[in-house]
Amino acid sequence: xxxxxxxxxxxxxxxxxxxxxxxxxxxxxxxxxxxxxxxxxxxxxxxxxxxxxxxxxxxxxxxxxxxxxxxxxxxxxxxxxxxxxxxxxxxxxxxxxxxxxxxxxxxxxxxxxxxxxxxxxxxxxxxxxxxxxxxxxxxxxxxxxxxxxxxxxxxxxxxxxxxxxxxxxxxxxxxxxxxxxxxxxxxxxxxxxxxxxxxxxxxxxxxxxxxxxxxxxxxxxxxxxxxxxxxxxxxxxxxxxxxxxxxxxxxxxxxxxxx
Numbered sequence: 001x002x003x004x005x006x007x008x009x010x011x012x013x014x015x016x017x018x019x020x021x022x023x024x025x026x027x028x029x030x031x032x033x034x035x036x037x038x039x040x041x042x043x044x045x046x047x048x049x050x051x052x053x054x055x056x057x058x059x060x061x062x063x064x065x066x067x068x069x070x071x072x073x074x075x076x077x078x079x080x081x082x083x084x085x086x087x088x089x090x091x092x093x094x095x096x097x098x099x100x101x102x103x104x105x106x107x108x109x110x111x112x113x114x115x116x117x118x119x120x121x122x123x124x125x126x127x128x129x130x131x132x133x134x135x136x137x138x139x140x141x142x143x144x145x146x147x148x149x150x151x152x153x154x155x156x157x158x159x160x161x162x163x164x165x166x167x168x169x170x171x172x173x174x175x176x177x178x179x180x181x182x183x184x185x186x187x188x189x190x191x192x193x194x195x196x197x198x199x200x201x202x203x204x205x206x207x208x209x210x211x212x213x214x215x216x217x218x219x220x221x222x223x224x225x226x227x228x229x230x231x232x233x234x235x236x237x238x239x240x241x242x243x244x245x246x247x248x249x250x251x252x253x254x255x256x257x258x259x
Contacts, residue, residue, distance in 0.1 A: 003060075009131070058254075085249070114245075130222065224238075
């Protein structure tokens with residue numbers, strides 16, 4: 001079985017892939033101080049509670065937090081007796097290499113989303129990921145990542161607003177009943193929700209204009225279904241896009257190693 005690990009700035013997700021489907025998925029707050037032993041105790045406890053027989057024989061890691069990778073590597077080596085494949089490292093091959101400026105390092109999560117997005121929807125694609133940052137990944141006709149956009153994430157924007165303005169509280173992200181708020185909380189929720197709808201629609205419109213081609217738009221990340229309610233710009237919502245991409249990249253590298 002494959003242990004797929006997606007480490008983001010806010011949360012780290014662990015999924016068990018049995019070759020046909022994901023058996024279980026768990027989420028933990030990202031913390032660079034967490035040791036390999038702590039990861040194992042937490043993960044093994046959850047595996048035991050699910051009462052699902054799990055035998056990890058291979059691992060793959062995608063991490064936007066470099067300081068966390070060492071302990072995740074140790075977890076795989078020490079407790080699962082396997083050397084993990086790490087997306088973004090030279091030994092991890094991709095179906096098509098990204099086409100960006102020389103010397104540019106592309107976030108592993110964006111590479112993984114590109115691979116999965118292309119496999120499911122083909123090229124001329126925009127992948128919108130609602131994470132700690134809101135990212136837009138542009139996928140070419142052959143599946144190559146060719147650039148994109150990075151904007152502040154929704155929750156990050158809310159935190160910055162409440163921290164910088166003493167009179168403004170922290171509010172949850174939700175779709176307001178109407179655009180015009182009649183109290184402080186409603187005003188903030190409207191600004192964030194409809195502001196991000198405008199951001200997504202505006203950026204995707206500009207990307208399409210620059211590419212001069214019809215492009216599908218798919219969204220992923222926990223807030224994607226919420227924002228889908230306010231716009232028709234998305235052609236699909238993909239909850240497990242990153243994990244599917246990790247599975248595809250792992251399979252690609254296994255095939256090349258045995259070729």
